[in-house]
Amino acid sequence: MLAACGLFLGCxxxxxxxxxxxxxxxxxxxxxxxxxxxxxxxxxxxxxAEATKQGFQATVVSADKDVARQxxxxxxxxxxxxxxxxxxxxxxxxxxxxxxxxxAAGIPVxxxxxxxxxxxxxxxxxxxxxxxxxxxxxxxAMIEALSTDGRAAGGKIAVLxxxxxxxxxxxxxxxRAAIDAYNAxxxxxxxxxxxxxxxxxxxxxxKAMEDALQAFPDLRGVFAINDPAALGARAALxxxxxxxxxxxxxxxxxxxxRQAIRDGKIYADPIQFPDKMGVQIVEAIQRWSRGExxxxxxxxxxxxxxxxDAERDPTLAxxxxx
Numbered sequence: 526m527l528a529a530c531g532l533f534l535g536c537x538x539x540x541x542x543x544x545x546x547x548x549x550x551x552x553x554x555x556x557x558x559x560x561x562x563x564x565x566x567x568x569x570x571x572x573x574a575e576a577t578k579q580g581f582q583a584t585v586v587s588a589d590k591d592v593a594r595q596x597x598x599x600x601x602x603x604x605x606x607x608x609x610x611x612x613x614x615x616x617x618x619x620x621x622x623x624x625x626x627x628x629a630a631g632i633p634v635x636x637x638x639x640x641x642x643x644x645x646x647x648x649x650x651x652x653x654x655x656x657x658x659x660x661x662x663x664x665x666a667m668i669e670a671l672s673t674d675g676r677a678a679g680g681k682i683a684v685l686x687x688x689x690x691x692x693x694x695x696x697x698x699x700x701r702a703a704i705d706a707y708n709a710x711x712x713x714x715x716x717x718x719x720x721x722x723x724x725x726x727x728x729x730x731x732k733a734m735e736d737a738l739q740a741f742p743d744l745r746g747v748f749a750i751n752d753p754a755a756l757g758a759r760a761a762l763x764x765x766x767x768x769x770x771x772x773x774x775x776x777x778x779x780x781x782x783r784q785a786i787r788d789g790k791i792y793a794d795p796i797q798f799p800d801k802m803g804v805q806i807v808e809a810i811q812r813w814s815r816g817e818x819x820x821x822x823x824x825x826x827x828x829x830x831x832x833x834d835a836e837r838d839p840t841l842a843x844x845x846x847x
Contacts, residue, residue, distance in 0.1 A: 551608025552582040553810060556598045558613045558639065558690070560587035562725070562753065563779050564799050565613065568637060571803020572611065579807055581608065590724070592619045599623045603630045609649075609810045613639040617691045621646055633813055637806045638799075639692045640822065650819040652806045656692045659795035659827035660699020663774050666793040666829060667700075667746055668707050670772040671715065679713030680745030683737040685723035685730050685754045693725070693750040696776055700748055718744075723754035730757025738765055746772045752782030752794065759790045778830055784842065787835035795827035 553576050557565040569585040576583035584602075588595035592615045602610050603626055610627055614620045614636065624646040627634050633649040640651045671678045684700070687693040701717065708714045718741050721733040730749060734757065737744060744767075749755035755775030762768045768790075775782050778796025785791040802825060809819055835841055 550579070550581040552584055552605070553609050553611060553807070554598075554602035554605065554607035555583065555585040555611040556588050556595050556602075556613075557585065557637075558588055558615060559590050559725075560585075561589075562751075563781070564751070564777055564797070565638070567799040568613070568803045571800045572637075572807055575804045575807040579811055581807070581810075588613075588615050590615050592616045595620060596623045599627060603627055603632060606630075607632055609633050609635060609813075611635045611637055611806055611810075612641070613637050614641050614691075616689045617641040617643055624648075633810070635806055635809060637802055639690050642691065648821075649813050650809050651822040652802050652809060653692065653822065653824060654797045654802070655824040655826050656695035657699040657702075658824075659776060659797070660696035660701075661703045662699075662795040662827055662829045663696065663748055663776055663793075664700040664703025664707070666774045666795075666831075667704070667748060667772070668715065670774065670792040671746055677707070677711050677713065679711065679715050681716050681718045681741055681743060682746035682748065683734075683741065683744055684717060684720040685733050685737075685747060685749040685758060686720050687723055687725040687750050687754070690725065696750050697748075715746075723749060723751075723757065725751050725754055727753040727757035727760070730754035731761045732757075734758040734761035735765070738762075738767065744771050746774070748774050748776075750776055752777040752779040752785075752791075755791050755794075756781060756785060759785065780840065783830065783835055783838060783840075786830060786832055787838065787841045787843075789832065793829055793831045796830045797827060798825055801825055 557569050560566050573583040586598055595615050621643050628647045635649050636651045638653050704715050723730040723733050747758050749758050752775050755773050772792045775791050775794045778794045782794055
């Protein structure tokens with residue numbers, strides 16, 4: 526494998542920085558948050574497929590939400606002289622020292638889905654969902670879901686968070702902004718009464734939802750930062766017999782999440798496009814290798830996906846869950 530370049534400057538590198546060439550592409554090394562999450566599996570598969578098309582090799586590994594593990598993976602990428610490193614950071618702050626090592630080694634670092642906007646590191650570009658915009662869509666969906674006979678209504682809601690991921694921080698920020706804007710004019714307020722850690726996982730989301738129900742038995746809604754957390758929350762509501770009382774808004778649009786929307790178990794998702802992220806990150810690496818100056822980030826908008834969309838979705842089972 527061949528190193529991509531010497532130390533580069535700014536987002537796109539300097540004019541005299543050696544670049545990747547079609548004759549010596551090298552290996553794109555990728556460390557994703559957790560490959561047991563189908564969302565990141567799609568990103569990894571898309572990167573690998575597009576890299577092959579563009580003449581690169583690709584190595585995709587799972588950090589399993591472990592900062593130390595991810596740090597060791599990046600160190601290994603550096604030793605192997607990766608052509609480029611792609612990360613979805615487990616923790617944007619904690620990963621800074623090892624990104625600096627990659628910077629010092631002259632290897633361009635790209636982030637996908639989860640950004641690293643910390644000072645002292647150089648990120649070639651970030652390819653991600655517009656998470657804050659998606660959070661605002663989720664807030665609008667919650668307002669819509671809590672409406673009665675077309676009239677906006679209020680109530681207590683919970684947020685199932687994954688605070689160590691900056692992408693999820695942005696989702697909750699956008700969600701809160703939409704709810705705050707609604708509350709500024711609406712007579713019936715929506716009250717976010719608790720934020721609980723879901724670890725972006727079904728089992729932890731289940732426990733968080735149980736805890737929320739115990740503390741606030743009169744909850745009306747829950748916003749979960751991804752589909753696994755939303756599905757865990759749904760399982761807890763089914764166990765508690767509160768599926769008619771509480772609506773769920775998720776985030777992602779994974780197949781299992783979209784099926785749950787089709788089956789009436791989740792109200793809506795701002796859906797992401799992980800396949801586009803994977804393709805676009807390889808395209809960004811290509812552009813960087815040609816000496817182009819990249820923007821700091823490339824955001825892909827979400828699209829709010831409701832039951833009516835799911836009913837038209839040919840990939841879903843029409844009678845599932847019945």
